[in-house]
Amino acid sequence: MSAPIAMPSPPPRMNIVGSGKLGRTLARLLSDAGVITIGAIYNRKAEHSRSARAFIGAGNIADNLEQLSDYPAPLWILATPDAAIHSCAQQLAACADIDWRGSVVFHSSGLKTSAELAPLQDLGSAIASAHPAHSFASPERSLTRFASTVCTLEGDAPAIEQLGRLFSAIGGQTSVIDASAKPLYHAATVMASNYLVALLGSSQSLLAEAGIDEGLAAAILAPLMQQSLQNGLKVGPVNALTGPIARGDIETLQTHLDAIEQAHPDLLNAYTSMGAQALKLARQQGSLKQQQLTAMAQLFETEKTTH
Ligand SMILES: NC(=O)c1ccc[n+]([C@@H]2O[C@H](COP(=O)([O-])OP(=O)(O)OC[C@H]3O[C@@H](n4cnc5c(N)ncnc54)[C@H](OP(=O)(O)O)[C@@H]3O)[C@@H](O)[C@H]2O)c1
Incomplete structure (x- = not known):
């Protein structure tokens, strides 16, 4: 005690x-x-x-x-x-x-x-x-x-x-x-707290465009976000990453980008910026070929520069 x-x-x-x-x-x-x-x-x-x-x-x-x-x-x-x-x-x-x-x-x-x-x-x-x-x-x-x-x-x-x-x-x-560390410390807490809320809002907007009502959207997102967060905190972001970027599935990513461009072009930058961060984690997982990693990096970069 x-x-x-x-x-x-x-x-x-x-x-x-x-x-x-x-x-x-x-x-x-x-x-x-x-x-x-x-x-x-x-x-x-x-x-x-x-x-x-x-x-x-x-x-x-x-x-x-x-x-x-x-x-x-x-x-x-x-x-x-x-x-x-x-x-x-x-x-x-x-x-x-x-x-x-x-x-x-x-x-x-x-x-x-x-x-x-x-x-x-x-x-x-x-x-x-x-x-x-x-x-x-x-x-x-x-x-x-x-x-x-x-x-x-x-x-x-x-x-x-x-x-x-x-x-x-x-x-x-x-x-x-240390006083000099406060800007980075605060940026990190803002990303973890406020940006998580912004991410929720962005996902909800895409689900609404997909014709999914609010109640169902909450039922989809609540367990998904909670599980991902719990996994990330428990086993670390590198081990917790799943999905198309972890699999190197470039066709799926291209289809997402096309759909977002049609329905919600203002969310394209958010998708590609966070995609580039997820790609760093996929690289650290070590299971994808260099060719797949390069193709995804180029896809995210191209989308960023054309919008
Ligand atoms: N909210 C959070 O989650 C959170 C988390 C961590 C740290 N903080 C920090 O906590 C501090 C306060 O944030 P908050 O969210 O509590 O703000 P808030 O809810 O907006 O409250 C600020 C208070 O300060 C008063 N105020 C504003 N200007 C003033 C002045 N010149 N003289 C005297 N009173 C004044 C306001 O009343 P009047 O307009 O009547 O003056 C209000 O009651 C900030 O430094 C913030 O960074 C907040």
Whole structure:
């Protein structure tokens, strides 16, 4: 059994700037776990703060950033959209009545680094970014699905240490990442999460063009996608790849391309780009002849250049 995580007593108060999908979910999880108390909540629109307070079950609504000085807190999350994090940090730094010395301030962008918070670091805060690799599309669902999410941390050591304890307390697995690796790390998570959804949408569009209704399309795609994903995660992408590319079946691929060009030409590039990636896996399987691999590579390349 792992040793219990030492938590400061009493739990620190956390102020929240930007309590949308991620901000309210983390606040509720941490508060329910008893590892923080909720201080103030600020969003530009008061209705967003009110709905967050209802969801979290606690919090004082601040009408503007200056009012946050009425709620001193040693812990702050800036969970605004990425583009607003730095300007929020600048505006907060300009609030003369907030004492930042000894505080921990973090944001949750996957791409941006803790450097976005430098204006507050200059005033004595330990700063960090803490990115949960989780889709917070539905805060209610995320409350029960968050456990075991990997949270990548980067920034000042005291902030990383405290956030490590907090995320562990709500079931997260924490890992430290180098700031320079964040763009590639984030691109990878976007591909795995958002592009999977885009792939689902593309398959549904082709099935609709084939005259297959939504219910049947879901029945076809749900087990197919789930099995492929499970296989890929279990045995690795090279071993999991099946289908026409793994078999070197160029006639089938040509027929697909002709049909997609007729019905949904906007999906041709997606088909050939992902086909080229699948071809790399087929090459690594080692069972196809060089001639077959070259013919498929040329087919995908030709389609790309003619559209
Ligand atoms: N959603 C996810 O699945 C997810 C996953 C991992 C990481 N993240 C990261 O989490 C952060 C928040 O994303 P989100 O999806 O929760 O965004 P969101 O749902 O759009 O919420 C953003 C919140 O910030 C407030 N806001 C916007 N501009 C502001 C400003 N200038 N000052 C103060 N508040 C402001 C908005 O309210 P007002 O418009 O009323 O100000 C809103 O309540 C981002 O850094 C994102 O990259 C999100």
